[in-house]
Amino acid sequence: MRKGFYFDQTRCTGCHTCLIACKDWHEEDLKTEPADWIKVISVEKGKYPDLSLSYLAHACLHCAKPACVMACPVDAYTKREEDGIVVVDTKLCVGADMCGRACQEACPYDVPNFGTEENPKVQKCDLCLDRWAEGKKPVCVESCPTRAIDAGFMDELKEKYGKITEAEGFMYHETVSPSIIFKPKTAK
Secondary structure, eight states: OOEEEEEETTTOOOOOHHHHHHHHHTTTTOOSSSOOSSEEEEEEEEETTEEEEEEEEEOOOOOSSOHHHHHOTTOOEEEOTTTOOEEEOTTTOOOHHHHTSHHHHHOTTOOOEEOSSSSOOEEOOOOOHHHHHTTOOOHHHHHOTTOOEEEEEHHHHHHHHOOOOOBTTBOOOTTTOOSEEEEOOOOO
């Protein structure tokens, strides 16, 4: 069983609350700026007068076959057996300058993040392991004012929300099998 995300693209307004709450919660972990563990992307489609604007917010997708784990030259990444969460040990990371950002280059979603200091260490979402240990969901889930994000075991999320794996601005890569399902907003 693995944990992952549900994202309701019809509810997201692009407010960035998830990103800000994440930064605030992980303030001690965020060593440098910018280190956004969540990306909020706007997807514009159409031509006047038939325009469409949607948003896509996602963090690390804790893939079933994570490319970052395989690409890291020093084995700083681990995929937990009990829940599939991909974690990184920044003490093992040799830094972006030393490895050429191999994990970031390998990730089809450009998730691994680096600061701006000399030879920055990798940073990324750990699905709020500390909060799960307290019986709470990730801070991005609890902070979203429109309830566009949920997290949990993938089989439970699929049972509750369905099995759609693509959305506006997001392509599902079978090679890594990201742990996310959607309620997509369809362009006009």
